[in-house]
Amino acid sequence: MGTGRRKQQLRWVWVALVLTLVASFVLMTLAPALAAASSAAGPSTGAGGSAAPAGAGAPAGAAGSPEASPQEAPAPGKAVVVLGADLTEAQRQEVLRLLGLDPATWDGEPLILTHQEEVALVGDYVPREQLGSRAISSVRVEPAEPGSGIRVETKHITWVAPEMYAEALATAGVKDAVVYVAAPFDVSGTAALAGIYKAYEVSAGENLDAGRKDLGAREIGVMVRIAQEIGSPEKASQFLTLLKERMAEHPPTSREEILALIRELEQQLGIQLSDALREELATLVEKLRDAGIDWQAVTAQLQRVREQVNRFLGEDTPIIRDFFNRLWDWVLAAVDAVRSWFGQ
Incomplete structure (x- = not known):
């Protein structure tokens, strides 16, 4: 039971890290647009x-x-x-x-x-x-x-x-x-x-x-x-x-x-x-x-x-498509990195 509980805790830590990294990426990507809009x-x-x-x-x-x-x-x-x-x-x-x-x-x-x-x-x-x-x-x-x-x-x-x-x-x-x-x-x-x-x-x-x-x-x-x-x-x-x-x-x-x-x-x-x-x-x-x-x-x-x-x-721009493509690639890289940290 102790081993199973530890694995479950590690999975939750893994999920939390990935979500944190994704949120950081989104904020970094949106920052230029928000700055341009506010100016x-x-x-x-x-x-x-x-x-x-x-x-x-x-x-x-x-x-x-x-x-x-x-x-x-x-x-x-x-x-x-x-x-x-x-x-x-x-x-x-x-x-x-x-x-x-x-x-x-x-x-x-x-x-x-x-x-x-x-x-x-x-x-x-x-x-x-x-x-x-x-x-x-x-x-x-x-x-x-x-x-x-x-x-x-x-x-x-x-x-x-x-x-x-x-x-x-x-x-x-x-x-x-x-x-x-x-x-x-x-x-x-x-x-x-x-x-x-x-x-x-x-x-x-x-x-x-x-x-x-x-x-x-x-x-x-x-x-x-x-x-x-x-x-x-x-x-x-x-x-x-x-x-x-x-x-x-x-x-x-x-x-x-x-x-x-x-x-x-x-x-x-x-x-x-x-x-x-x-x-x-x-x-x-x-x-x-x-x-x-x-x-x-x-x-x-x-x-x-x-x-x-x-x-x-904008509805007439490929930026959204490009953003999510880059986001997905970045998430996959983050997942691989986190897995390597836990030896999985």
């Missing part, structure tokens, strides 16, 4: 259950105003909301909720983005059928802590992954910002970049370089086509991130080197691009190479994004 506005649950910040820090003004004059633009350093000009009043209320704001209490003054502004930015790089004929996508941008990188969350955006926006924004020179993109129904999201630029420039109090903004728009167009061709927005974004990292390490000097690098990364990620898309991507890389961009700074912004669990509860 932004306080979180609240918007429509559809997505976590987004509440209206703290929102610009002052009259809610629901159809237009915002330049004199009434929010002060730099504050959260800025840009709404699509063609939203109905009911859709405006819904979009505000999706952006984490309570329409009944928010007293901010949104800026307005027209379809003409969208076309002017991305019209040369995105097929007309994707652009549509109305300005629907809306955004909220707020400054983040220095060194925190770019964080993007989306709702009802079907063609452009959050990582794609982050890539294009880093190319355009955006730094340390929290970005929310939403629509009242599913849209491609290809035109939302214009709204993000507009909001960021007001929030940061400075204009982005026009050439780099154009490169960011071109990037979005190319990445969407890559995502369509390989069937994975996440891999399309990963592909371009790796490409930029390699450009920062060893800038290609010829088109042949660029094409060789593209093929090498295709093999590394297990994807295959068409010849036409490969050539289009090579042209983009040439323009990025010749733009005089500090790629070390760009990749640093993107690296900070990867280091944060910044969309832990």
